[in-house]
Amino acid sequence: MGAGLRTVILLSFVLAVGFLLIILSCALWQNWLPLLVALTFVLAPLPNAVFPHCCGADEYATSFEEGSGPVDFGRFITALIVITGFAFPIVLAHSEIINPKACAMSIVGGGLVYGTILAYAAAFKQENSEYD
Amino acid sequence: MSLPRANYDPRRVCINPFPDFSLGTHRRTIGIYLAGALFAFGIWIFLDAAILSAHAKSPWGDKDQPAPIHVTFVDWVPGICSLLGYIVVNLIDKDRVKGEDGFGDSRAVWRARLILFIGFALMAGGLAGSVTVLVLKYVLGEYPEQFNYYGYANVTQSIALMLSAVILWIAQSTSSEYEYNLTL
Numbered sequence: 001m002g003a004g005l006r007t008v009i010l011l012s013f014v015l016a017v018g019f020l021l022i023i024l025s026c027a028l029w030q031n032w033l034p035l036l037v038a039l040t041f042v043l044a045p046l047p048n049a050v051f052p053h054c055c056g057a058d059e060y061a062t063s064f065e066e067g068s069g070p071v072d073f074g075r076f077i078t079a080l081i082v083i084t085g086f087a088f089p090i091v092l093a094h095s096e097i098i099n100p101k102a103c104a105m106s107i108v109g110g111g112l113v114y115g116t117i118l119a120y121a122a123a124f125k126q127e128n129s130e131y132d
Numbered sequence: 133m134s135l136p137r138a139n140y141d142p143r144r145v146c147i148n149p150f151p152d153f154s155l156g157t158h159r160r161t162i163g164i165y166l167a168g169a170l171f172a173f174g175i176w177i178f179l180d181a182a183i184l185s186a187h188a189k190s191p192w193g194d195k196d197q198p199a200p201i202h203v204t205f206v207d208w209v210p211g212i213c214s215l216l217g218y219i220v221v222n223l224i225d226k227d228r229v230k231g232e233d234g235f236g237d238s239r240a241v242w243r244a245r246l247i248l249f250i251g252f253a254l255m256a257g258g259l260a261g262s263v264t265v266l267v268l269k270y271v272l273g274e275y276p277e278q279f280n281y282y283g284y285a286n287v288t289q290s291i292a293l294m295l296s297a298v299i300l301w302i303a304q305s306t307s308s309e310y311e312y313n314l315t316l
């Protein structure tokens with residue numbers, strides 16, 4: 001119980017740092033375009049969460065995960081969104097719309113946010129599977 | 133050659149066996165993630181060129197002289213072809229293309245192969261078109277070196293889309309063989 005609580009506090013702290021970095025990367029240069037990175041990374045785990053439930057029979061889908069189209073499509077979209085989140089600040093910095101420092105900050109912040117989400121999903125996976 | 137041939141396979145052609153690509157049960161998942169990542173990489177490298185062109189400065193740092201060339205609709209056409217081909221290739225039922233006899237009618241197999249051919253032709257056409265744009269518009273145009281990036285990005289996009297389609301196809305068809313072995 002204590003370990004779980006510590007994990008939650010640590011993860012929320014990392015999440016806050018990630019959002020802080022993204023917002024700083026916007027606010028320091030008065031250019032709010034990198035805020036889209038936060039939106040992208042928040043949206044990234046959504047397809048994996050939604051599409052397995054689109055298969056109809058849930059028991060089949062979760063027990064025999066291989067070979068179902070919607071699950072594959074969800075994973076494809078996830079990879080697409082994650083790469084988009086990393087590519088977007090690089091593209092903006094390349095064409096000198098945002099500062100290179102803002103680009104680095106938003107990438108690090110986005111990575112922290114997405115890593116937090118992944119770590120949260122991995123740390124509390126057992127309760128989920130019990131629930132299923 | 134006193135090495136013991138433990139797993140001698142009479143069908144083998146090469147002496148050295150190919151490394152065993154067994155990533156376990158996650159092979160399909162990894163392949164699909166990789167395909168999505170390549171797809172996004174291809175799209176974004178072209179969008180990067182387009183955005184860079186829209187914000188282009190003059191090559192000599194001179195305010196009066198605008199950039200000599202921009203990304204126009206011509207540059208978008210190969211990417212659109214590749215994207216259409218990508219969609220067509222992935223819409224096909226992969227079991228139909230293999231064409232086992234006695235499984236469905238043969239005309240469906242023929243139609244599936246025709247549509248698959250159209251899809252791959254569209255993707256190859258996109259690749260050829262992007263090379264054409266690179267050569268005709270940028271390399272032969274005698275522009276400064278930095279503007280050739282638009283053309284190279286276009287070619288990279290087409291190659292990435294093609295690789296992504298191939299990886300997706302392989303990743304999705306390995307698992308079906310596995311299923312097939314399981315059911316028999």
